[in-house]
Amino acid sequence: MTKTTPKFISISENIIERIKSGELQPGDQIPSENELIKNFKVSNTTARKSLLDIESKGWARRIKGKGTFVLNRTSDHHLIRTLGSIYATRRGFHESLIAEGFKPKNLVLEKTILQDGISSEIGGKHFIIDGPVLKIHQLRYADDEIIKDEIKYISLTLCPRINKMPTEISYFKVYESTYHLKIDEVKQTLSVEIMPPHASENNFELTEATAMFILDSAVVCQGHEVVEVERSYYRGDKYKFAIIANPDYNDSTTEG
Template sequence: MKPKFVAISEEIIEKIISGELLPGDKVPSENELIKTYHISNTTARKSLLEIESKGWARRIKGKGTFVLNRTSDHQLLRTLGSIDSTRRGFNEGLQVEGFTPKNILLEKTVLKDGLSAAVMGKHYIIEGPVLKIHLLRYADDDVLKDEIRYISLQLCPRIDRLSTDISYFKTYEDHYKLQINDVKQTLSADILYPKDNHNNFEVDRPIAVFALDGVVLTPAEEVIEIERSYYRGDKYKFAVVAHPQYEPSKS
């Protein structure tokens, strides 16, 4: 008969293989395993170590144990409109999947005038001044995302003095105490060619990209941030999660 910790680790690994637990998802903690399986601290700890030692997950001190990205082409799955996913931030999202993130700052400018953008067929306006940040987001040695953010300096004063390595979403909530009511995003497809002036993906062939337009709103419909970013099409998959409300039939 196999040891209890091995049986538990195999059960969790099966959830990873089946897709019930996805890359970047948090594996149940020691306390959660203790409550679920009625086991000791030692058995729970050994279960997590077994999963990690087999290469299915990675422990990050102070945060927990996360499912690693083991896909052959290292494709990343991201969920559109997910506040939880957005809150985690780009760098942390890569770290928990086992990648080494790096940011290259191309531009950081304060624009005196406001700007507008169309997202989901509606125009949203940020009144000036606005912070423009243009970053190249790397995973290991590959540029995965070409990101431009426009952030309201009226709602987030002096955010231009903070590091660009932060999770902006968490900074809005924790530092500026802003309530995030909605994140609206649209996704389209495009092709970038090596000679295109706005192609920053460091490849010598045409590349398919996802173009994401997004807006972050307060309950009063104030625009905190507008985003325009390109994601490498061969490195990303996007998911959409719907939560339909049940309405009983009227008969």
Template sequence: MQREEKHKFKKISDEIIRAIQTGKYLPGEKIPSENEIISQYNVSNTTARKVLLAIELNGLARRIKGKGTFVLNRTEDRHLVRTLGSIADTRIGFNEKLKAEGFEPKNIILEKTILNDGISSEINGKHYIIQGPVLKVHQLRYANDLIMKDETKYISLTLCPKINLLPPEASHYKAYETKYQLGKLHIIQTMGADIFKPDDERNNFGTAAIIPVFVLDSAIFTLQEKVVELERSYYRGDKYRFAINAQEY
């Protein structure tokens, strides 16, 4: 029996490590939990625990207490990979995603104000409007000591009262689902590209040279077409790669 468990341990470990190395599990994504390994492979909790520990000791993942075990970012150039159109990716939140990948996140708020007249944005040819009052949050998002994202969000205070009291590291999307019970939400996103010169008034990245940027426009809305959030963010083009989540219906 002990020999069989040892064989299973190696088989499961090799399988999950291969899945990480081939990109089935991307940096910041969860690998199977202890309970999932026990259920899927019919092994003891001791074997499942050893599997997760072995993967962590290999430097491929890290365990975050109460959250799970996440794939670390070990790409040579430390690019961050993000998935467009992924509810799961959005739900995790920027800070939690970075921590899961082994980075130290930090936020600096440039502006936090309430717009009583509301806000509107055109995304993918459609006009989205949030009636006032609207919370505007403009912040710089860091990974370690590098600015990775310049983010401006507009959030409906009618649908999400007092969300301005939420700490900056919290996931807004999770709050929409849990605290405000807004039900199933939809996301529409468009991605463009631009070049920022050092003296460009939009350039908050503090670079001395021209850098490429990804420009993300997004809207989050309810099944009743009520807009919860609008976002316009700039991502450092030399530090990010984006994947597309294609779903078949």
């Protein structure tokens, strides 16, 4: 007589297969208890047991008040940064690392106000922020290892007193929720260069030449006002980049 597989196991195995196939990436939120109830027509007890089974097998972790997220189980612990994903951008670097199972830390190298503003060329287009502008230069850590060197410039005209906020926040989320800015465009370009250990911009404590991803980005509000410009270096031996084509900014459901 064949033993029937419990329903909660069937559901958990379905989601684990989605993780293994790459449909659900490290840091992605897996379906909630309510979504499982609706999609699989099961009780809340069965849905809860499914989530617990996924977590107990080491594929995901529940973060209280936020949901259950896919853990990073890659052998080399490469982090995934998704370009074109408003969800990932809105979640921010700090929260993304926690969701993937890493311990984040920031080291602020510079935090100052520039009265004259800044200009940056990204993808052949100039993006200008009139002063005053907040400049934040910080190193981003995952499990005590530097993986990102980040410089942000933020409009203090559009976001007054944002310089009083902690630097581990998701600034994109703050633009929307605190300052009620309507984001019209996020312009991003990605390039690669080899950083020698003696380079002046090497803040990674590296002793060998290492490939670096360089991400230049600008966040533009309605009315063509630029709220943020960023230039960041990502360690090429720690990151993989993915791209979402033609995202729907209003309906997208990501990084760092």
